[in-house]
Amino acid sequence: MGGVWQFGDWACQFHAFCGSIFGYGQIATLIFISYDRYNVVVNGVAARPLSYGKVMVFLLFIWAFASFWAIGPLVGYGSYALDGILAS
Incomplete structure (x- = not known):
C-alpha cells in the first residue's frame, strides 16, 4: 500500500509463492469442476460418473501443475510481480 515491505526478502518470496501456488491451484480446480459439470450436462445419465480414483x-495433477509454475521463480526462472491492484 505504498510502504516498504518490512518482513525481509524471505517473507516476501514466501508470500508471493503462497499466492502463486494457491492461485494456480484454484484456477486448475475450477477447470476440472467445469469439465465434470460439462460432462454431466452434455452426456446426462450416460456420462461416466466421477470416481474416487479419477478425483485423486x-x-x-492440480498440485503438480500449481507447484511447477509456482516454484519456478524461487529457483531463478522468472520472477514474481505485483498483483493487479498493486497491493502486494
Whole structure:
C-alpha cells in the first residue's frame, strides 16, 4: 500500500509463492469442476460418473501443475510481480 515491505526478502518470496501456488491451484480446480459439470450436462445419465480414483488423479495433477509454475521463480526462472491492484 505504498510502504516498504518490512518482513525481509524471505517473507516476501514466501508470500508471493503462497499466492502463486494457491492461485494456480484454484484456477486448475475450477477447470476440472467445469469439465465434470460439462460432462454431466452434455452426456446426462450416460456420462461416466466421477470416481474416487479419477478425483485423486485430478488432485495430483492440480498440485503438480500449481507447484511447477509456482516454484519456478524461487529457483531463478522468472520472477514474481505485483498483483493487479498493486497491493502486494
